[in-house]
Amino acid sequence: xxxxxxxxxxxxxxxxxxxxxxxxxxxxxxxxxxxxxxxxxxxxxxxxxxxxxxxxxxxxxxxxxxxxxxxxxxxxxxxxxxxxxxxxxxxxxxxxxxxxxxxxxxxxxxxxxxxxxxxxxxxxxxxxxxxxxxxxxxxxxxxxxxxxxxxxxxxxxxxxxxxxxxxxxxxxxxxxxxxxxxxxxxxxxxxxxxxxxxxxxxxxxxxxxxxxxxxxxxxxxxxxxxxxxxxxxxxxxxxxxxxxxxxxxxxxxxxxxxxxxxxxxxxxxxxxxxxxxxxxxxxxxxxxxxxxxxxxxxxxxxxxxxxxxxxxxxxxxxxxxxxxxxxxxxxxxxxxxxxxxxxxxxxxxxxxxxxxxxxxxxxxxxxxxxxxxxxxxxxxxxxxxxxxxxxxxxxxxxxxxxxxxxxxxxxxxxxxxxxxxxxxxxxxxxxxxxxxxxxxxxxxxxxxxxxxxxxxxxxxxxxxxxxxxxxxxxxxxxxxxxxxxxxxxxxxxxxxxxxxxxxxxxxxxxxxxxxxxxxxxxxxxxxxxxxxxxxxxxxxxxxxxxxxxxxxxxxxxxxxxxxxxxxxxxxxxxxxxxxxxxxxxxxxxxxxxxxxxxxxxxxxxxxxxxxxxxxxxxxxxxxxxxxxxxxxxxxxxxxxxxxxxxxxxxxxxxxxxxxxxxxxxxxxxxxxxxxxxxxxxxxxxxxxxxxxxxxxxxxxxxxxxxxxxxxxxxxxxxxxxxxxxxxxxxxxxxxxxxxxxxxxxxxxxxxxxxxxxxxxxxxxxxxxxxxxxxxxxxxxxxxxxxxxxxxxxxxxxxxxxxxxxxxxxxxxxxxxxxxxxxxxxxxxxxxxxxxxxxxxxxxxxxxxxxxxxxxxxxxxxxxxxxxxxxxxxxxx
Amino acid sequence: xxxxxxxxxxxxxxxxxxxxxxxxxxxxxxxxxxxxxxxxxxxxxxxxxxxxxxxxxxxxxxxxxxxxxxxxxxxxxxxxxxxxxxxxxxxxxxxxxxxxxxxxx
Numbered sequence: 001x002x003x004x005x006x007x008x009x010x011x012x013x014x015x016x017x018x019x020x021x022x023x024x025x026x027x028x029x030x031x032x033x034x035x036x037x038x039x040x041x042x043x044x045x046x047x048x049x050x051x052x053x054x055x056x057x058x059x060x061x062x063x064x065x066x067x068x069x070x071x072x073x074x075x076x077x078x079x080x081x082x083x084x085x086x087x088x089x090x091x092x093x094x095x096x097x098x099x100x101x102x103x104x105x106x107x108x109x110x111x112x113x114x115x116x117x118x119x120x121x122x123x124x125x126x127x128x129x130x131x132x133x134x135x136x137x138x139x140x141x142x143x144x145x146x147x148x149x150x151x152x153x154x155x156x157x158x159x160x161x162x163x164x165x166x167x168x169x170x171x172x173x174x175x176x177x178x179x180x181x182x183x184x185x186x187x188x189x190x191x192x193x194x195x196x197x198x199x200x201x202x203x204x205x206x207x208x209x210x211x212x213x214x215x216x217x218x219x220x221x222x223x224x225x226x227x228x229x230x231x232x233x234x235x236x237x238x239x240x241x242x243x244x245x246x247x248x249x250x251x252x253x254x255x256x257x258x259x260x261x262x263x264x265x266x267x268x269x270x271x272x273x274x275x276x277x278x279x280x281x282x283x284x285x286x287x288x289x290x291x292x293x294x295x296x297x298x299x300x301x302x303x304x305x306x307x308x309x310x311x312x313x314x315x316x317x318x319x320x321x322x323x324x325x326x327x328x329x330x331x332x333x334x335x336x337x338x339x340x341x342x343x344x345x346x347x348x349x350x351x352x353x354x355x356x357x358x359x360x361x362x363x364x365x366x367x368x369x370x371x372x373x374x375x376x377x378x379x380x381x382x383x384x385x386x387x388x389x390x391x392x393x394x395x396x397x398x399x400x401x402x403x404x405x406x407x408x409x410x411x412x413x414x415x416x417x418x419x420x421x422x423x424x425x426x427x428x429x430x431x432x433x434x435x436x437x438x439x440x441x442x443x444x445x446x447x448x449x450x451x452x453x454x455x456x457x458x459x460x461x462x463x464x465x466x467x468x469x470x471x472x473x474x475x476x477x478x479x480x481x482x483x484x485x486x487x488x489x490x491x492x493x494x495x496x497x498x499x500x501x502x503x504x505x506x507x508x509x510x511x512x513x514x515x516x517x518x519x520x521x522x523x524x525x526x527x528x529x530x531x532x533x534x535x536x537x538x539x540x541x542x543x544x545x546x547x548x549x550x551x552x553x554x555x556x557x558x559x560x561x562x563x564x565x566x567x568x569x570x571x572x573x574x575x576x577x578x579x580x581x582x583x584x585x586x587x588x589x590x591x592x593x594x595x596x597x598x599x600x601x602x603x604x605x606x607x608x609x610x611x612x613x614x615x616x617x618x619x620x621x622x623x624x625x626x627x628x629x630x631x632x633x634x635x636x637x638x639x640x641x642x643x644x645x646x647x648x649x650x651x652x653x654x655x656x657x658x659x660x661x662x663x664x665x666x667x668x669x670x671x672x673x674x675x676x677x678x679x680x681x682x683x684x685x686x687x688x689x690x691x692x693x694x695x696x697x698x699x700x701x702x703x704x705x706x707x708x709x710x711x712x713x714x715x716x717x718x719x720x721x722x723x724x725x726x727x728x729x730x731x732x733x734x735x736x737x738x739x740x741x742x743x744x745x746x747x748x749x750x751x752x753x754x755x756x757x758x759x760x761x762x763x764x765x766x767x768x769x770x771x772x773x774x775x776x777x778x779x780x781x782x783x784x785x786x787x788x789x790x791x792x793x794x795x796x797x798x799x800x801x802x803x804x805x806x807x808x809x810x811x812x813x814x815x816x817x818x819x820x821x822x823x824x825x826x827x828x829x830x831x832x833x834x835x836x837x838x839x840x841x842x843x844x845x846x847x848x849x850x851x852x853x854x855x856x857x858x859x860x861x862x863x864x865x866x867x868x869x870x871x872x873x874x875x876x
Numbered sequence: 877x878x879x880x881x882x883x884x885x886x887x888x889x890x891x892x893x894x895x896x897x898x899x900x901x902x903x904x905x906x907x908x909x910x911x912x913x914x915x916x917x918x919x920x921x922x923x924x925x926x927x928x929x930x931x932x933x934x935x936x937x938x939x940x941x942x943x944x945x946x947x948x949x950x951x952x953x954x955x956x957x958x959x960x961x962x963x964x965x966x967x968x969x970x971x972x973x974x975x976x977x978x979x980x981x
Contacts, residue, residue: 632954
């Protein structure tokens with residue numbers, strides 16, 4: 001009996017009717033344990049089958065470490081889809097796998113359900129992100145259930161629903177508790193007081209039905225008792241079968257049950273008849289996970305261990321390699337160290353191949369614990385080392401540091417110099433990522449020194465390459481070349497392609513950045529070489545570096561294209577850390593080109609999701625500047641944290657912008673001027689030492705604007721040089737040519753520019769929403785005696801009713817002319833991805849489901865008549 | 877959650893009345909707020925309806941802006957605030973002070 005879920009069921013089934021016509025949907029179903037998510041999914045499956053549509057359910061398991069892509073495996077085998085099965089078996093072809101899934105979703109209309117996403121492995125979450133963004137182009141309704149009551153704000157599932165929440169055809173529902181009326185209906189004909197039942201269970205259908213099923217006169221005080229009371233009424237044989245089923249998370253094969261409890265057919269029947277176990281595919285499962293959990297934890301430890309070992313024996317006999325994670329779970333729960341050592345390393349390698357590095361780390365962790373009981377210390381160290389590497393790939397930097405140090409200690413005691421050196425090089429990379437520049441450098445130097453004293457080794461090549469990376473991040477170009485070239489020579493001699501590509505990419509970066517290789521062809525060649533060699537991680541990292549150098553040179557069209565391409569590459573290959581960094585860079589690009597809305601939106605999402613320090617320092621600097629320019633609160637909060645991180649790295653790439661941002665904020669907000677000037681002057685010394693013309697220029701200019709000009713000792717980038725040479729108009733033109741609207745206005749306003757230029761500049765600041773900057777500029781102009789300053793348009797006309805940005809209005813008007821995304825991209829000189837982004841936000845802001853709706857709504861609001869006349873003039 | 881006061885100007889003097897003109901628009905407004913993770917507590921509207929001061933609970937000023945965008949409401953400025961009232965100073969104010977306040981009204 002499904003009570004009070006009609007609205008939710010209708011949403012799913014209505015979308016199924018739309019999906020048949022080629023417009024799929026993703027429905028997130030959240031709710032506390034026992035609220036009826038599975039019941040809703042089952043009703044939807046029945047509804048789909050009534051309509052003659054196939055329906056399949058896959059589930060994530062509460063294994064200690066989940067199977068990679070568990071729900072997809074369930075569905076692929078049930079369908080069956082040979083292409084996906086083959087890719088799952090093959091392992092490392094993650095991108096092909098995701099594309100194959102998308103193809104499957106675009107095939108026959110279906111209802112698919114992924115249950116219990118709160119237990120999902122990282123690869124499943126990535127798959128959800130990938131499919132979720134494209135769901136509207138499929139013929140499938142994908143229902144995803146998760147428990148929302150135990151997730152904190154940063155739980156990956158919450159992040160996922162937040163990220164996809166505004167997407168096209170993505171719906172989110174939370175199942176509410178049953179009303180008192182519904183609970184009364186459930187209790188009809190029972191001796192239990194319906195009101196008391198409602199009060200006790202708070203409308204949770206599982207609790208309510210369990211309490212009713214236990215049938216005790218006095219209502220049990222907790223669901224645990226309800227479950228146990230119910231089990232107690234089973235025959236001894238049925239209880240034995242139930243206990244066996246309870247150690248197998250999620251699903252138990254009939255064959256397994258019968259092997260462990262011979263001749264228990266009648267007993268299993270009894271469990272099913274009593275509604276405790278239900279049939280599921282080729283096996284059985286508890287009607288609800290809560291009940292399984294209660295029964296499992298009621299088992300005495302020795303019995304639980306013995307049962308787990310027997311399940312493992314059964315799995316081993318069946319010998320399917322897809323069940324590795326399951327084998328590890330039972331080996332660990334059965335304290336069977338040899339079995340853990342047999343399965344965990346393979347499970348870890350498999351998880352890593354699928355991009356589930358978090359799960360890979362957990363499996364190596366299990367192997368390390370087992371190795372302490374069975375193997376030598378250096379075997380333990382090897383597993384710990386691997387666990388640490390997997391942690392560093394899944395944004396668990398603190399864990400990774402602790403683990404590397406542990407491995408280091410063991411190898412130091414064993415006197416294994418090569419492994420000590422190698423681990424130090426790894427530590428160096430992690431320290432770099434978390435922003436400890438000085439510690440990183442020290443570890444890198446020690447690694448090189450130790451390994452140099454040994455015969456030439458791949459480890460030395462890696463350490464040299466890592467040391468080149470330290471130099472690259474500090475803009476020490478000579479050191480990059482020195483260490484990098486040695487690394488390449490050694491790596492090529494030893495046939496270590498990965499290390500060679502790694503070092504070549506750093507060399508390419510350095511040469512591109514300092515202008516020795518103006519087109520970046522060395523870096524592009526390194527990316528190509530990594531791609532050919534299948535070195536996905538290096539492709540991802542180098543695409544990030546390419547975009548960063550393009551931003552460094554203020555080549556925005558190139559940087560935008562690189563970021564769009566890099567983000568989708570890293571996203572598809574599961575390199576979360578790179579995605580975060582590139583999104584932070586994309587926010588910086590938006591800020592620098594005067595799109596404050598886009599910058600703030602992107603930064604908000606980045607800071608919620610990513611913990612890596614180098615991502616946060618970029619994002620926080622952008623956030624602080626956007627807030628200062630708009631006049632929003634929280635400026636210093638963002639900039640102080642950015643400064644703290646930047647100061648730890650001692651890298652000019654972070655210190656330069658962070659120091660300039662503080663001085664800018666100090667001038668715009670009239671606060672903390674003295675300390676900001678001091679910090680900027682100190683940072684300028686570093687910029688001069690590194691010879692970075694943009695960062696030095698920015699610091700010189702802000703110091704001059706603050707009334708503390710410094711003598712210029714180096715060649716500066718064109719617009720800064722012009723401003724400092726007293727040519728504001730030339731500076732503004734140079735900024736304008738680059739697309740930097742904010743900087744162009746500021747160059748004019750901080751000089752004694754002529755009146756009409758100044759008015760135009762204030763106007764431009766108003767248009768991009770830099771209210772505070774406009775207000776400060778206006779005050780400065782008044783002090784100069786310039787009175788007739790535009791106050792900006794009147795409040796209600798300043799922003800159009802839907803608050804579309806100028807760019808979004810342009811896109812909207814082109815949409816109204818019936819242009820495709822590709823045509824709009826060509827017209828506006830941006831990538832198709834960027835247009836998709838704008839179209840998405842236009843639809844969101846207009847609350848429209850599709851283009852036609854958006855255009856109609858825009859007409860209703862009078863947005864099109866005005867914007868068409870100005871923007872689409874060439875066509876009319 | 878932090879609290880923010882948002883100042884808004886309405887040239888036509890619509891004030892908050894437009895946002896809550898019907899149960900339906902009010903519901904839509906609250907839904908959009910929820911999407912942006914923002915809670916509207918209450919607003920003060922000037923007599924001519926041209927200016928409003930709205931108190932929100934929100935994680936960041938950006939969330940407040942996003943909610944305003946979704947609800948098509950203009951933003952003049954956003955200020956983070958904390959509560960200060962006669963009871964903020966540890967002990968209840970003397971009766972005479974309250975009496976004085978009453979008279980002033």
